[in-house]
Amino acid sequence: MAQHFLLAAKSKTISEKQVARMSEEEARVTFEKLRWSDTDGEPVCATCGCTDSYIINTTSKSGKPIRRYKCKACRTQYTVTTGTLFASHKLELRDYLMAIVVFANAVKGISASQMSRALGVQYKTAFVLVHKIRASIVDNQDNIKLDGVVEMDGCYVGKTRPENKKEDRLDLRLAANQNPNKRCVLVARQRDENGNGAIKTVTGVTFSESSKVIDSFALSNITKNATIHSDGANGYDNLEAWYNSIKGDHSTCYVGDNGESSNQAESFFSRFRRLQYGQCHKLSNLYLVNYAIEIAYREDNRRVSNGAMMIDIATKSINTPTHSEWTGYWQGNKRVAERLVA
Ligand SMILES: [Zn+2]
Structure with missing residues (x-):
């Protein structure tokens, strides 16, 4: 089978325009290849690991096409995002791929408000999305110690900004x-x-x-x-x-x-x-x-290259388990304590 174009050597670089022109199906196939790389994108049941499944094509309430799989062994239904950071996703899969390429291209990082403008989504949606992508990088760090x-x-x-007038300034030392x-x-x-x-x-x-x-x-x-x-x-x-x-x-x-x-x-x-x-x-x-x-x-x-970085981040994102910190963030489910060096 021919290699997916996003994974081929020629996509060393990738533009936001290329992703914007992808169909929803192409975006789904991309995520499937990255999540189920051992089977070249063939679905693997998230519950029992079986690779035999029925295909169920449905649409969401908003008319978004959804590809579901029903496991022939345990009868569970699942999609490419089941059990991942992007589980129960509201946006199209193409939007997530778009968010990842925008994130990868932002060499100095990207704010949630800029991401909301790039994707045309609400600030709150973009805030959680950018943090989920960031969390996938955090969760996939290796523990190899530095050497040499x-x-x-x-x-x-x-830091505290000094007061305007000298007589009002505190000794910040x-x-x-x-x-x-x-x-x-x-x-x-x-x-x-x-x-x-x-x-x-x-x-x-x-x-x-x-x-x-x-x-x-x-x-x-x-x-x-x-x-x-x-x-x-x-x-x-x-x-x-x-x-x-x-x-x-x-x-x-x-x-x-x-x-x-x-x-x-x-x-x-x-x-x-x-x-x-x-x-x-x-x-x-x-x-x-x-x-x-x-x-x-x-x-x-x-x-x-930005193409390789995008694939790396997309791979990390679609293989990171559902994140307790970023599920229901705006409903009050958030981190409660800072993570400091012990
Ligand atoms: Zn199963």
């Missing part, structure tokens, strides 16, 4: 005057051996760069004996106990004579700030770590 040469650093969000919503996004990036930037990124959210947090984050995510580059902050002092710790001094230079640098960590923060200031403006602390992981994914895949 790693750069670590932190950047702060939710004092803990009592700091914004309680301030958080630190920590990042660790493994450098490419051949000098082509960073190849793998891990990120997490915390209150500050204390040595306790830095130690815990490093030991959970970086193999011992790796070399860690950091800036001159005190929180990184203890790393010497487990790692070859190299500290730069940004007050004198950004790249030291012996290669001390955290430029790859800065590159991550640069893209993160573009998402924060240029796209979303307000990042909820509840989901801050999800935004950070999205940016880590974009940084690590910066040389991947």
Whole structure:
């Protein structure tokens, strides 16, 4: 059987126009090939794993065509989205594919309001959709530790803006005057051996760069004996106990004579700030770590074609189980606590 056009080598790049011109059936077949890749898109029962099924073609109340399958073994009915992030979907499957290509093309991230304009859907719909796509990236991270040469650093969000008049300004160095919503996004990036930037990124959210947090984050995510580059902050002092710790001094230079640098960590923060200031403006602390992981994914895949990235995100989305956080979000079913570095 000929390879699906979206999966062929020639679709190294893909445009939103190409997806917009797809039929609903083509979009369904695309998702089926990505969900049931072991059977080249032939349906596999979500309940019992049987591959024998009857086809039931129906339409939704709004006239949207729906392809259902009825398992010959257990008689359960299912569709390509059953049990996934996109279960009980209201939009056409083509809209989900469109959302994914728009998301993949947005190299600095995308806000829910921009997605709502791109798809012509309500803000609330777009908000949940973008978060579901992001959640599929978060849930599909591997747990392989960083190795070799790693750069670590932190950047702060939710800082208090100084008052207009000098006499009204508070000393923001004092803990009592700091914004309680301030958080630190920590990042660790493994450098490419051949000098082509960073190849793998891990990120997490915390209150500050204390040595306790830095130690815990490093030991959970970086193999011992790796070399860690950091800036001159005190929180990184203890790393010497487990790692070859190299500290730069940004007050004198950004790249030291012996290669001390955290430029790859800065590159991550640069893209993160573009998402924060240029796209979303307000990042909820509840989901801050999800935004950070999205940016880590974009940084690590910066040389991947948008077509390949779209297929990767679509594969992750259609294989991620139904998400408790994103089912009934606007009915009050949401995350209750922040995910912070332990
Ligand atoms: Zn079955």
